[in-house]
Amino acid sequence: MAETLQVRRTTGSAALQWAALSTGQRPDTEAGQHACGWFHLDDVVFECGALLPRVRVYFETWGRLNAAADNAVVVCHALTGDAHAADGGGRPGWWSGLIGPGRAIDTNRYFVIASNVIGGCAGSTGPSDLAEDGRPYAMRFPAVTVRDMVAVQMRLLDALGVRELALVIGGSLGGMQAWEWAVMASGRVRHTIAIAAHPAFPPLGIGYNEAMRMAIMADADWQNGEYYGTGRTPQAGLAAARAIGMLTYRTDLLFEERFGRRTAEAGDGAPASPRFAVESYLRHQGDKLNRRFDANSYLYLTRAMDSHDIGRGRGGMEAALRQVRGRLTVIGIDTDYLYAPRDLRRAARLAADCGVASSYRELSSKYGHDAFLIEFEPLSRMVEEALREPVR
Ligand SMILES: CC(=O)SCCNC(=O)CCNC(=O)[C@H](O)C(C)(C)COP(=O)(O)OP(=O)(O)OC[C@H]1O[C@@H](n2cnc3c(N)ncnc32)[C@H](O)[C@@H]1OP(=O)(O)O
Numbered sequence: 175m176a177e178t179l180q181v182r183r184t185t186g187s188a189a190l191q192w193a194a195l196s197t198g199q200r201p202d203t204e205a206g207q208h209a210c211g212w213f214h215l216d217d218v219v220f221e222c223g224a225l226l227p228r229v230r231v232y233f234e235t236w237g238r239l240n241a242a243a244d245n246a247v248v249v250c251h252a253l254t255g256d257a258h259a260a261d262g263g264g265r266p267g268w269w270s271g272l273i274g275p276g277r278a279i280d281t282n283r284y285f286v287i288a289s290n291v292i293g294g295c296a297g298s299t300g301p302s303d304l305a306e307d308g309r310p311y312a313m314r315f316p317a318v319t320v321r322d323m324v325a326v327q328m329r330l331l332d333a334l335g336v337r338e339l340a341l342v343i344g345g346s347l348g349g350m351q352a353w354e355w356a357v358m359a360s361g362r363v364r365h366t367i368a369i370a371a372h373p374a375f376p377p378l379g380i381g382y383n384e385a386m387r388m389a390i391m392a393d394a395d396w397q398n399g400e401y402y403g404t405g406r407t408p409q410a411g412l413a414a415a416r417a418i419g420m421l422t423y424r425t426d427l428l429f430e431e432r433f434g435r436r437t438a439e440a441g442d443g444a445p446a447s448p449r450f451a452v453e454s455y456l457r458h459q460g461d462k463l464n465r466r467f468d469a470n471s472y473l474y475l476t477r478a479m480d481s482h483d484i485g486r487g488r489g490g491m492e493a494a495l496r497q498v499r500g501r502l503t504v505i506g507i508d509t510d511y512l513y514a515p516r517d518l519r520r521a522a523r524l525a526a527d528c529g530v531a532s533s534y535r536e537l538s539s540k541y542g543h544d545a546f547l548i549e550f551e552p553l554s555r556m557v558e559e560a561l562r563e564p565v566r
């Protein structure tokens with residue numbers, strides 16, 4: 175199976191040079207330094223049995239892999255996130271508050287890797303890419319699962335020469351990947367931190383995902399997914415999906431504080447134009463997502479979330495948990511509507527009952543589910559504390 179790896183340092187000596195590496199050859203990066211790269215793999219077999227002859231993974235790294243090749247940290251992104259988790263290329267990342275020199279995930283100490291998930295639309299192969307026949311995959315893209323995402327990430331880590339992981343961490347869909355990493359790479363991962371994510375995606379989440387998919391597929395511009403190159407994209411559908419999503423990612427308290435019943439300046443009260451501040455906010459969020467996200471990827475990634483269940487095909491949840499070796503920290507958010515803290519506390523307890531060195535921590539926030547992308551100070555403290563705990 176052919177694999178190729180290209181890495182480009184964005185800072186420091188010989189910055190901006192693309193280097194082609196043979197797999198297993200560690201990238202020559204420096205402590206704290208940011209790099210980005212492409213990993214090309216052939217013949218990737220998905221859990222559903224489908225095979226993609228060519229797959230591309232976009233990734234970014236921070237820091238340097240140590241001589242023992244055991245200081246790697248894998249950071250997994252959420253539904254609409256990407257590989258740009260921390261500062262680099264002159265831009266902050268979505269977790270810059272957590273990752274960087276001297277921060278909770280210290281890039282002077284760790285070699286941090288974040289990659290865009292397969293099925294996504296931020297550099298890695300997804301439904302908008304061209305299939306072998308030269309047409310976009312669209313709905314012909316295989317049904318991707320969280321396990322497929324992690325399997326590809328594991329191959330990336332092998333190619334980068336990483337032997338053992340100090341930490342795998344992520345929130346939401348990223349947390350689901352972290353749960354899978356704990357099982358799939360058991361013995362290779364010293365610490366897993368799964369934030370705002372169940373070990374098996376709950377029915378309320380599946381329901382909301384379906385409502386969001388219905389919004390996209392009801393848009394006439396969706397065209398059964400074959401919208402690429404037609405000049406029409408399902409923007410209204412994706413915007414409606416984002417609005418539904420945002421209502422589950424935040425809280426009533428926050429909306430009360432931010433918007434109350436205030437009206438938006440432009441609103442004239444007609445049903446078709448936004449009247450209240452909260453409406454114009456949701457529309458703005460939809461516009462923003464349309465500028466950076468592909469609707470078909472949204473369909474595929476929400477389906478991946480629906481299928482997430484670490485016990486699937488492994489004899490159930492307990493049997494899967496019994497495979498976990500390293501330490502597990504589950505972080506819940508007290509105001510998270512979708513990923514209820516009581517479920518996550520229970521999951522951490524179940525893991526402990528199954529012999530895992532497991533603990534539960536709770537982040538208190540008015541932001542709801544999205545708190546893991548916003549509340550960097552308390553989250554940093556929790557990550558630092560968790561990393562100080564014994565591995566086994
Ligand atoms: C910035 C990125 O991280 S994008 C690339 C990677 N993406 C990810 O990792 C996905 C995860 N990220 C996210 O989900 C979000 O970016 C979060 C949770 C981190 C932050 O959400 P934000 O949308 O930036 O914050 P918030 O909810 O405060 O909304 C602020 C926006 O709403 C706008 N807004 C606020 N009130 C209103 C209103 N009444 N009417 C219209 N717009 C409004 C603000 O002007 C601001 O707009 P801007 O983002 O264009 O500057």
Ligand SMILES: N[C@@H](CCO)C(=O)O
Binds near residue numbers: 252253254547
């Ligand atoms: N704000 C997050 C929500 C899902 O966790 C995202 O857009 O990815």
